[in-house]
Amino acid sequence: MESDGSIRIVEERILTIDGIISNSGLLTKTGTLILTAINTWTGGLSIDEDEIQFDDLSNLGTSTTTLNGGILIYTAFNEDSASGEAVLGENASVFSIQDSSSKFEISTDLAGAAGLTIQGDSTTELTGNNSGWSGDITVVSSTLELSEHDSLSIRKLTLNDSTLIVVPSGDLALDNFALTGTSSTIDVEDPSGSVTISDDLTGPTNLNTTGSGK
Structure with missing residues (x-):
């Protein structure tokens, strides 16, 4: 793929690409796409609608991945770590981990202004500088x-029947925090760590606190 290209998939159809995508064009897609090869193209990937499924970071090429209203689904049964650059476009997007035994670390420095929803009975770890x-x-x-x-x-963090694990010491100030669903948990692992919530929490959702911190 030497120049920019796009893949548009007919509604309710799924396209699986087992072959290697190479060269330097920008790949833009709509529809459900499954990538399984070690892809070497360097032009970047833009997910504008629907979803892309992957089980290894090499499936996504070697440059910037842009989520612009799409869904990125990690399907492997192990731990993985994303590095490089990821951009969140103008439209809110979703990152989902399919298997409950998996853990995915996003060490990428996230950029952009759109919202991100993390879902799936699994753990997503943020370690990058997301300023x-x-x-x-x-x-x-x-x-x-x-x-x-x-x-x-970020501007706002919402927990919907979910868990927030805070690993480092020191205080994490949540200036714009909300709860939805039935029950969520904040787990502060370091004994010298703490979380300060400055918002007035309302609604029927239970908030549980666990861990060695406060």
């Missing part, structure tokens, strides 16, 4: 783990 990302994040029936306070550089 260039100003979008909201919603965690739905899933677990979000923070290894650095700077990983949560």
